[in-house]
Amino acid sequence: MAIKVRPLSNVIGAEIQGIDPAGDIDDDTIAEIRQAWLDHNVLLFRNVSWTPAQHVAFTRRFGPLHIMPRLANEAPVTLPDHPEVFIVSNLVREGKPVGVRRAGWGWHSDGEDKLVPNMGSMLYAVIVPPKGGDTAFSNMYAAYDALPDRLRDAIEGRRARFSRAELHPVNYPHLPPLTEQEKRDRPDVWHPLVRIHSETGRKSLYVGRWTVEIEGFGKDEGKALIRELSEFAVQPQFVYRHRWRVGDVVLWDNRCSQHCAIPYDDEKHERHMLRTTLEGDIPAYGTVRSEVAEAA
Ligand code: SIN
Numbered sequence: 150m151a152i153k154v155r156p157l158s159n160v161i162g163a164e165i166q167g168i169d170p171a172g173d174i175d176d177d178t179i180a181e182i183r184q185a186w187l188d189h190n191v192l193l194f195r196n197v198s199w200t201p202a203q204h205v206a207f208t209r210r211f212g213p214l215h216i217m218p219r220l221a222n223e224a225p226v227t228l229p230d231h232p233e234v235f236i237v238s239n240l241v242r243e244g245k246p247v248g249v250r251r252a253g254w255g256w257h258s259d260g261e262d263k264l265v266p267n268m269g270s271m272l273y274a275v276i277v278p279p280k281g282g283d284t285a286f287s288n289m290y291a292a293y294d295a296l297p298d299r300l301r302d303a304i305e306g307r308r309a310r311f312s313r314a315e316l317h318p319v320n321y322p323h324l325p326p327l328t329e330q331e332k333r334d335r336p337d338v339w340h341p342l343v344r345i346h347s348e349t350g351r352k353s354l355y356v357g358r359w360t361v362e363i364e365g366f367g368k369d370e371g372k373a374l375i376r377e378l379s380e381f382a383v384q385p386q387f388v389y390r391h392r393w394r395v396g397d398v399v400l401w402d403n404r405c406s407q408h409c410a411i412p413y414d415d416e417k418h419e420r421h422m423l424r425t426t427l428e429g430d431i432p433a434y435g436t437v438r439s440e441v442a443e444a445a
Pocket of ligand 1: 254
């Protein structure tokens with residue numbers, strides 16, 4: 150099957166043309182798509198119409214799937230018949246939320262606050278607002294490559310602590326606080342601030358909205374550096390902003406990109422997206438590896 154790869158910007162993202170992700174795709178074509186994914190970091194497939202089972206089946210061609218954990222507040226997180234499909238939605242039906250509202254409003258890579266972050270994610274647009282609701286993607290290889298020596302020297306071989314417990318109230322102020330059990334299930338982790346991609350061998354900057362501390366730095370100094378790195382990483386020259394159409398599927402690589410769901414008027418407009426998530430590997434930079442942080 151011949152695929153066509155059309156870049157979406159000069160820094161990140163490409164559209165794959167010539168296949169129907171819902172159809173039968175041979176292994177050679179999947180290998181070509183994977184290579185395009187490694188080259189471009191974010192892939193777009195347009196005009197897809199599929200069932201959750203087909204969404205799951207296509208994602209599985211790229212690796213084992215991750216199942217998002219339930220939230221203690223009982224709001225549904227995944228489809229009842231397809232626990233591999235995470236629901237990002239502001240829909241309310243019969244007075245109940247249909248999925249997780251305002252998921253990903255802020256720059257991050259999926260699972261960055263876990264020992265084993267997610268390799269990739271595949272988001273399918275079911276309902277999109279007439280205005281806004283875009284998703285922006287930033288290329289963390291390019292951000293790393295462009296770091297001034299001062300910043301590169303400061304972080305090379307160093308790790309940062311990522312904390313769901315500390316930042317949940319900041320990143321999800323509209324959700325109930327984490328329960329003690331949820332905090333135990335999601336302990337803080339240390340990750341290398343520069344990680345080496347397990348397939349391409351390339352270095353990328355690894356920082357996001359769950360980063361709270363940098364080893365070897367005092368609290369305030371570390372926070373200032375996190376802020377500087379975070380702002381540096383998402384400058385326009387590293388970013389592609391995707392304007393969704395119904396039927397778009399976007400597959401991104403969490404090992405070398407960050408993304409951000411851009412806030413929109415979610416009191417007025419509906420947005421309903423379904424996401425599958427790929428299992429990943431433990432980030433590493435030579436002998437510097439991620440590990441679970443000791444409880445404070
Ligand atoms: C996510 O972070 O996975 C959600 C992104 C989006 O809804 O645009």
